[in-house]
Amino acid sequence: MRLTRAGEYGIRCVLHLARHGRGTLVSRKEIAARTDVPPHFLAKIAQQLAKAGIIEIMQGANGGYRLLTDPSEISLLAVIEAIIGGISLNDCVGRPESCHNSALCTVHRVWNKANQQLRATLQETNFATLAAEEACCLTPFPEAGGHNPLQRKKMI
Amino acid sequence: MRLTRAGEYGIRCVLHLARHGRGTLVSRKEIAARTDVPPHFLAKIAQQLAKAGIIEIMQGANGGYRLLTDPSEISLLAVIEAIIGGISLNDCVGRPESCHNSALCTVHRVWNKANQQLRATLQETNFATLAAEEACCLTPFPEAGGHNPLQRKKMI
DNA sequence: TCGATATAAGACTAAATATATCTTATATAT
DNA sequence: ATATATAAGATATATTTAGTCTTATATCGA
Numbered sequence: 001m002r003l004t005r006a007g008e009y010g011i012r013c014v015l016h017l018a019r020h021g022r023g024t025l026v027s028r029k030e031i032a033a034r035t036d037v038p039p040h041f042l043a044k045i046a047q048q049l050a051k052a053g054i055i056e057i058m059q060g061a062n063g064g065y066r067l068l069t070d071p072s073e074i075s076l077l078a079v080i081e082a083i084i085g086g087i088s089l090n091d092c093v094g095r096p097e098s099c100h101n102s103a104l105c106t107v108h109r110v111w112n113k114a115n116q117q118l119r120a121t122l123q124e125t126n127f128a129t130l131a132a133e134e135a136c137c138l139t140p141f142p143e144a145g146g147h148n149p150l151q152r153k154k155m156i
Numbered sequence: 157m158r159l160t161r162a163g164e165y166g167i168r169c170v171l172h173l174a175r176h177g178r179g180t181l182v183s184r185k186e187i188a189a190r191t192d193v194p195p196h197f198l199a200k201i202a203q204q205l206a207k208a209g210i211i212e213i214m215q216g217a218n219g220g221y222r223l224l225t226d227p228s229e230i231s232l233l234a235v236i237e238a239i240i241g242g243i244s245l246n247d248c249v250g251r252p253e254s255c256h257n258s259a260l261c262t263v264h265r266v267w268n269k270a271n272q273q274l275r276a277t278l279q280e281t282n283f284a285t286l287a288a289e290e291a292c293c294l295t296p297f298p299e300a301g302g303h304n305p306l307q308r309k310k311m312i
Numbered sequence: 313t314c315g316a317t318a319t320a321a322g323a324c325t326a327a328a329t330a331t332a333t334c335t336t337a338t339a340t341a342t
Numbered sequence: 343a344t345a346t347a348t349a350a351g352a353t354a355t356a357t358t359t360a361g362t363c364t365t366a367t368a369t370c371g372a
Contacts, residue, residue, distance in 0.1 A: 002158035003246045003267075004330065011263065028348070041332055043348065060340025061346045076266060089274075090159045106289040107167065110232060111159075114277040118245075121270040133262040161360065184319070197361055199319065216369025217317045 001087040001118065003080065009037045010045050010083040011076065014054065018071035018131035027064040045083060052082035072128035077119055079127075087122075089115045157243040157274065159236065165193045166201050166239040167232065170210065174227035174287035183220040201239060208238035228284035233275055235283075243278075245271050 012035035020026055028046065032039040046065055049055045054074060055065045067074070081087060088094030090111040168191035176182055184202065188195040202221055205211045210230060211221045223230070237243060244250030246267040 001245070005332095006330075008246070015263070038332060040334080043350090044332095047349075057348070058340085059338070059348045062341065063339080063347045065348095076263075089157070090164070106286045107171070107232075110277070110281045110286075114274055117273050117277060118270055121266070121273060125266045130262045130266075160358090194361060196363080199321090200361095203320075213319070214369085215319045215367070218370065219318045219368080221319095 001089050001115075002084070004084055006041070006045055007080050007083045009035070009042065010049060010079050012037060013042060013045060013065070014049065014067070014071075014074060014079050014127055015130055017055065017065060017067045018074070018127040020067075022067045022070045025058060025062075025064045025066045027062075031065065048082050049079070052078065054079060054082060070128070071131055072126050074127045075123045076125040076127075076130070077122035080122060087115065087119055089118070157245050157271075158240070160240055162197070162201055163236050163239045165191065165198065166205060166235050168193060169198060169201060169221070170205065170223070170227075170230060170235050170283055171286055173211065173221060173223045174230070174283040176223075178223045178226045181214055181218075181220045181222045183218075187221065204238050205235070208234065210235060210238060226284070227287055228282050230283045231279045232281040232283070232286070233278035236278060243271065243275055245274070 013031055016031050016035050017024070017026060028039060028042055031037070032042045035042075037045075046055060046057060049065075050057045053068060056068050058064055058066070077087075086094060090108075092105070092108045093111050093115045169187055172187050172191050173180070173182060184195060184198055187193070188198045191198075193201075202211060202213060205221075206213045209224060212224050214220055214222070233243075242250060246264075248261070248264045249267050249271045
């Protein structure tokens with residue numbers, strides 16, 4: 001598993017929406033500006049979030065995005081997996097058939113355990129909790145200034 | 157974090173050496189053949205393992221690699237981090253300075269926790285344990301035939 | 313000491329993936 | 343209708359991963 005920039009952006013997007021609460025429509029333009037995500041890139045990410053049932057996309061004038069459910073019901077895991085796909089730390093976790101006998105393999109078992117733990121931790125965290133506190137990747141809610149151009153490099 | 161092919165190969169290499177036990181010299185050629193790793197690629201990986209103090213490299217005729225310590229003292233984590241560097245699931249975990257206030261950031265705290273858990277799980281596992289049982293990525297120890305060309309694709 | 317054999321080290325290439333951006337189409341409010 | 347906003351997919355660029363190749367160095371044994 002690797003949190004790509006797209007994954008990070010997805011978290012920011014949902015976090016920003018969570019601060020406005022469920023159902024509030026926010027334009028892509030605003031979200032992009034406030035989360036420092038390229039607007040066109042955000043569009044693609046939003047489409048994945050929509051496909052996963054996390055947000056709803058409204059087209060046309062005054063369009064934008066809104067959360068479909070309460071932030072408390074949206075887990076960090078759900079958002080991440082909506083963007084980067086199912087988390088699997090090693091190939092054999094996601095595709096057991098990639099090894100000839102993963103059922104018996106000790107290495108495989110360790111990866112499986114680690115993978116489960118990771119997913120559990122990310123699932124425990126919901127966006128109501130996240131939105132309630134300060135986050136380093138967004139400007140403080142709701143209006144205070146101070147843009148935060150994130151430093152890019154080495155995402156690993 | 158992402159287990160790259162190089163990381164996977166590193167695990168196989170150490171696992172194969174672990175089955176021979178500490179101090180036994182095994183040629184790169186044999187290791188490469190038995191673990192299905194390209195020999196030149198294995199050379200690079202071995203150099204990283206050597207730099208990390210896990211193996212010793214013997215040059216010259218009848219050269220090869222050997223474990224410097226007992227397999228029980230080599231953790232999965234040590235091998236992985238020797239190859240792919242320190243594990244950090246998100247940029248802000250490895251480089252807190254990449255965000256303006258990671259100390260206060262809830263998102264950051266979640267990643268930190270997940271990261272610690274993952275490292276702990278990988279650290280708990282040592283190569284004596286791994287070598288004792290069947291592994292899907294190696295031919296059964298010590299001589300039985302049956303090569304296992306692993307299927308490549310989608311490492312994520 | 314010389315030659316055969318083995319790895320070292322780093323340059324180089326190729327492929328895959330991530331990160332955008334651009335263009336044309338579609339939907340909606342006024 | 344028109345202006346505005348997103349959809350969808352093609353395209354481009356950059357980065358990372360994976361693998362190969364070449365030259366150098368070390369060691370064994372005749």
